[in-house]
Amino acid sequence: MPVYTLPELPYDYAALEPVIDPQIVELHHDKHHAAYVKGANDTLEQLAEARDKESWGSINGLEKNLAFHLSGHILHSIYWHNMTGDGGGEPTAADGVGELADAITESFGSFAGLKAQLTKAAATTQGSGWGVLAYEPLSGRLIVEQVYDHQGNVGQGSTPILVFDAWEHAFYLQYKNQKVDFIEAMWAVVNWQDVARRHAAARERGDSLLLAP
Numbered sequence: 556m557p558v559y560t561l562p563e564l565p566y567d568y569a570a571l572e573p574v575i576d577p578q579i580v581e582l583h584h585d586k587h588h589a590a591y592v593k594g595a596n597d598t599l600e601q602l603a604e605a606r607d608k609e610s611w612g613s614i615n616g617l618e619k620n621l622a623f624h625l626s627g628h629i630l631h632s633i634y635w636h637n638m639t640g641d642g643g644g645e646p647t648a649a650d651g652v653g654e655l656a657d658a659i660t661e662s663f664g665s666f667a668g669l670k671a672q673l674t675k676a677a678a679t680t681q682g683s684g685w686g687v688l689a690y691e692p693l694s695g696r697l698i699v700e701q702v703y704d705h706q707g708n709v710g711q712g713s714t715p716i717l718v719f720d721a722w723e724h725a726f727y728l729q730y731k732n733q734k735v736d737f738i739e740a741m742w743a744v745v746n747w748q749d750v751a752r753r754h755a756a757a758r759e760r761g762d763s764l765l766l767a768p
């Protein structure tokens with residue numbers, strides 16, 4: 556019985572047009588995301604085998620594979636829900652996401668400050684990576700992370716609440732080499748209701764994650 560399973564998309568392949576082509580959504584979810592799910596399950600099996608046999612020759616590679624595939628599965632699982640065909644704009648109190656809007660202003664000075672930083676972080680990834688808005692539980696602030704692959708260059712304990720996939724598989728069929736155009740277009744499909752729910756859940760969990768009782 557596999558530990559991890561590929562979640563269903565919350566919409567059909569064409570739901571994010573014209574920002575993301577249906578063919579990209581299909582391949583990205585059905586092939587790429589599925590491969591990370593399989594990779595995480597396979598690696599757990601290989602680690603169990605290593606424990607059974609007390610055979611630790613591959614431990615470095617296995618731990619790296621676990622971080623890579625599991626982080627890929629987690630980030631993509633967030634990514635699909637972060638987007639909606641009815642998304643975009645700015646989060647505001649009038650839309651019921653005032654706490655998120657206030658947190659963005661407190662942490663980045665303004666929504667424009669967040670937008671500029673996250674766009675730049677995602678669009679300038681070297682090789683494969685992500686731009687991530689995360690809740691940092693020690694300070695209670697929001698931060699932007701520029702993630703290498705799926706798992707590098709992140710601070711421990713932070714929770715991703717809005718993720719921009721900047722791997723070529725996320726845009727190349729449609730945007731070719733214009734990664735910055737893709738990232739800028741992504742803002743039009745951001746599901747702020749979903750981001751706000753993740754922010755509220757991270758704050759609740761963060762209070763008990765690192766602080767003394």
Ligand SMILES: [Fe+2]
Nearest residue numbers: 587720722725
């Ligand atoms: Fe991806």
